[in-house]
């Protein structure tokens with residue numbers, strides 16, 4: 001909203017810089033259309049997509065930023081101090097069709113660091129090149145205390161985690177895909193996560209979604225061909241978090257190290273509900289290099305399945321798996 005209100009003023013400054021090209025004081029206001037006419041003004045402009053993003057995250061009021069071009073970070077983003085920030089991609093293909101805008105961390109830089117109460121909404125973005133390494137977490141989003149919403153985004157070729165949420169209102173993901181990321185995708189602790197129409201495919205390394213004392217609700221999610229070394233390739237839920245999947249599909253998820261458990265899902269000391277879900281070819285490795293079907297492992301956990309418990313591949317140590325359709329959502 002604010003972004004739009006600012007536009008006429010910037011346009012005027014842009015016009016002035018066009019009329020007074022020798023005055024460096026006005027150069028900063030150059031808008032994209034003028035940059036094309038006066039190429040020299042473009043260099044000084046704080047209106048590059050990255051500069052506009054940096055400006056937006058540190059605003060003190062509700063801010064909506066519409067990106068209209070891809071951006072490659074040249075430094076970590078500053079900590080988000082905006083209490084209610086929305087960043088929406090509004091890019092076009094050469095043929096003028098609407099597409100996501102790409103944000104590339106270039107394997108070096110960190111994205112949104114949100115360390116307070118408040119809301120961050122991200123939509124229509126393609127997120128790539130966020131790569132954490134020892135000593136530096138280059139996550140795309142790290143939130144402590146915030147409410148994070150992600151809509152219609154694609155996350156691909158990131159490594160070492162993409163979204164990390166601790167406490168707060170938690171994480172909501174809708175209509176998005178996480179494809180071919182390495183080393184985990186989402187971690188949520190002491191909070192909640194809701195996912196609707198989300199695809200997790202061909203992610204490698206560790207469990208795609210790791211939860212600690214966190215409730216998860218997943219509707220119409222697909223987990224396909226994810227692989228992890230030691231534990232559940234799709235979702236791992238630890239201590240006191242409860243999870244509910246409804247109309248989800250778990251296909252071809254694999255744990256690759258001998259002794260690893262829960263091909264698709266591991267529930268540790270907590271509760272998992274699977275309403276009208278489909279399980280196919282989720283596997284673990286056993287001694288002798290063989291694979292065995294294991295969709296869900298309940299490690300001191302309880303599992304309710306509706307309409308039925310799969311005839312193979314639901315295993316438990318101390319735990320129980322039973323048929324229970326109570327409190328399954330109807331659609």
Ligand SMILES: *[C@@H]1O[C@H](CO)[C@@H](O)[C@H](O)[C@H]1NC(C)=O
Pocket residue numbers: 062064084085086119
């Ligand atoms: C936060 O921003 C969103 C999107 O602009 C808006 O719908 C919502 O009302 C805002 N919330 C507050 C408390 O300002």
Ligand SMILES: *[C@@H]1O[C@H](CO)[C@@H](O)[C@H](O)[C@H]1NC(C)=O
Pocket residue numbers: 083084118119147169
């Ligand atoms: C953030 O979202 C939560 C719940 O989603 C809402 O209760 C709260 O008012 C929002 N805060 C702002 C600043 O918009």
Ligand SMILES: *[C@@H]1O[C@H](CO)[C@@H](O)[C@H](O)[C@H]1NC(C)=O
Pocket residue numbers: 201202224225252
């Ligand atoms: C998943 O893996 C299977 C077996 O390797 C393969 O046939 C299938 O095409 C893969 N699916 C996707 C969407 O990559």
